[in-house]
Amino acid sequence: MREFKLYDTLSRTVKPITTSEPGHLKFYSCGPTVYSYAHIGNFRTFLTTDLVIRTAEAIGWDVTYVSNITDVGHLTQDDVADAAGDDKMAKALASKEGDQFANVWDLARFYAVAFEDDWKRLNLKTPTVRPRATEHMREQIVAVEDLIKKGHAYETPTGVYFSVDSFEEYGKLSGNTDRENLQVAVRDVVQDDNKKNPADFALWKKDDKHLMQWFSPWGWGFPGWHIECSVMAQKYLGDTIDLHGGGEDLKFPHHECEIAQSEAGTGKPFCNHWMHVTFLQVEGEKMSKSKGNFFTVRDLLEQGFDPIALRYALISVPYRKPHNFTIQTLKDAEGNVERFREAGRRIEAILGEGWLESAGDFGSDQLGQELSGIYEQGLNAMLDDLNTSVAIAKALEGTKAILRISSLSESDAKEGAAFLAKVEALLGITGLIATQEPEEEAEPEIEGKLVSVWVTERDEAKKNKDYATSDLIRNKLTAAGIELRDTPDGTVWAKR
RNA sequence: GGCGACGUACCCAAGUGGUUAAGGGAAGGGUCUGCAAAACCCUCAUUCACCGGUUCGAAUCCGGUCGUCGCCUCCA
Numbered sequence A: 001m002r003e004f005k006l007y008d009t010l011s012r013t014v015k016p017i018t019t020s021e022p023g024h025l026k027f028y029s030c031g032p033t034v035y036s037y038a039h040i041g042n043f044r045t046f047l048t049t050d051l052v053i054r055t056a057e058a059i060g061w062d063v064t065y066v067s068n069i070t071d072v073g074h075l076t077q078d079d080v081a082d083a084a085g086d087d088k089m090a091k092a093l094a095s096k097e098g099d100q101f102a103n104v105w106d107l108a109r110f111y112a113v114a115f116e117d118d119w120k121r122l123n124l125k126t127p128t129v130r131p132r133a134t135e136h137m138r139e140q141i142v143a144v145e146d147l148i149k150k151g152h153a154y155e156t157p158t159g160v161y162f163s164v165d166s167f168e169e170y171g172k173l174s175g176n177t178d179r180e181n182l183q184v185a186v187r188d189v190v191q192d193d194n195k196k197n198p199a200d201f202a203l204w205k206k207d208d209k210h211l212m213q214w215f216s217p218w219g220w221g222f223p224g225w226h227i228e229c230s231v232m233a234q235k236y237l238g239d240t241i242d243l244h245g246g247g248e249d250l251k252f253p254h255h256e257c258e259i260a261q262s263e264a265g266t267g268k269p270f271c272n273h274w275m276h277v278t279f280l281q282v283e284g285e286k287m288s289k290s291k292g293n294f295f296t297v298r299d300l301l302e303q304g305f306d307p308i309a310l311r312y313a314l315i316s317v318p319y320r321k322p323h324n325f326t327i328q329t330l331k332d333a334e335g336n337v338e339r340f341r342e343a344g345r346r347i348e349a350i351l352g353e354g355w356l357e358s359a360g361d362f363g364s365d366q367l368g369q370e371l372s373g374i375y376e377q378g379l380n381a382m383l384d385d386l387n388t389s390v391a392i393a394k395a396l397e398g399t400k401a402i403l404r405i406s407s408l409s410e411s412d413a414k415e416g417a418a419f420l421a422k423v424e425a426l427l428g429i430t431g432l433i434a435t436q437e438p439e440e441e442a443e444p445e446i447e448g449k450l451v452s453v454w455v456t457e458r459d460e461a462k463k464n465k466d467y468a469t470s471d472l473i474r475n476k477l478t479a480a481g482i483e484l485r486d487t488p489d490g491t492v493w494a495k496r
Numbered sequence B: 001g002g003c004g005a006c007g008u009a010c011c012c013a014a015g016u017g018g019u020u021a022a023g024g025g026a027a028g029g030g031u032c033u034g035c036a037a038a039a040c041c042c043u044c045a046u047u048c049a050c051c052g053g054u055u056c057g058a059a060u061c062c063g064g065u066c067g068u069c070g071c072c073u074c075c076a
Helices: A040-058 A088-094 A104-121 A133-149 A179-185 A227-237 A248-266 A297-302 A307-315 A327-351 A366-383 A388-403 A410-427 A442-463 A467-479
Strands: A005-008 A013-016 A024-029 A062-067 A153-156 A159-162 A201-206 A214-216 A219-223 A243-247 A274-277 A280-282 A323-325 A482-487 A490-495
Touching (some): A024 A040, A040 A243, A040 A274, A040 A297, A040 A307, A040 A366, A133 A153, A133 A159, A133 A219, A201 A248, A243 A248, A248 A274, A297 A307, A307 A323, A327 A388, A366 A410, A388 A410, A442 A467, A442 A482, A467 A482
Parallel strands (some): A024 A062, A024 A243, A243 A274, A280 A323
Antiparallel strands (some): A214 A219
């Protein structure tokens, strides 16, 4: 069994992931709150978890991957202490963009669909389960009742709170073990005088005015932000999970609170390995919703950028390093994705359609051995705390080895196919799998026929050495976004 | 106030004790081509912010200086 090493926030070391069942990884990754379109920073995190799955599968592991959607509008300051801010979703509904929605439920549904759409376009693997907070209300209420019963939570006139002092190890993940520092950390949060400790966090908030509310043993209200992940992780993965991840901001308080709730409830370790993704920066600066200096995935795709190039750009720097995303990075990525596609086109010319799906393993000939070695180096880089920079360099190295061969033999093409198929499975950046939305596919059919007519026309002109006409046609097509390439086997075209 | 990251060529960036400091972009030259495009080939850091130290040996370890940035609050 091969080792898959990843930095673990809890032990603060890079260590091999251990799975409770051999070869079966149980992984929970915190998803977004759906009150707006997801931005590229969100996706740096989700892409990182996607790479964990791909890497695990590349060494033959089964992965049960749970990634939730938070569709309850939690309070904006319900983090360390309790609630006092506005509801995120209510805020979104009240904003200009919110006018199109009848209510918060409608809004959550809309952005959840948009999110899954972006997810597919960036070629992320579909989770085994994608649970929603609103669909697990009963379980959350039961969990809160259980914590009260076990003496870890108590009711006040404003809600139900988890007693931080009842859980010795509170703070072990984030290092916020020093109660004095905790006081500093919670300084700006509005306090509830009925709480036993200002750091106690909400499990249930009483509020019969809230836009989303449920009936509970404590009256009308809604659940605290942290309890949903504890409940859903346990429901789908069991009391102890192998790996849990999310953005670096979730370390404290969110994951700290998840640990406290879960372990206080079950008496068992909640999770053996924690990973956190460092925030993405844009043009050298932190991006955030409140600053408004962010790109959504949609923004960039609407500007015509290739979704796979966006994926490439977002994973090109290892996840624990600060990554300064720029438009230039994205443009650089486009060229490289195009190189994978070019290699794919050459292979398809020999093996025909379906070559990627039917690609086999490496052979024993020289090219097969060379590509096999390069792929192994890339895989090893991924197994060493997801070194995507090296893995991508290896993907390009192998692709160049394929492109270097001016005339591929059938055996060469098969080796190349094996390489590209493995790279695609591991990194998802070759652009050889269509991620376009289905409705966009109808039009190119007709368009393609029109282009073919012009290409034939131009070939005629070229044959007659009428270069004025042939160049005119090429220029017109270029202006229309169609790029022509004359190859020994004839003219091929691609959309730019 | 607490915690942490980073500073490598024009740009992005890997490398964290030892042969030639990955890879990509840009730039320059070349092959191919009617010309292009694409692809391929070649060139492009004796040097890793700065100053000391440890060591046979450091971009890599230690100390200091300067600079940039992030998390702890909404946010992945």
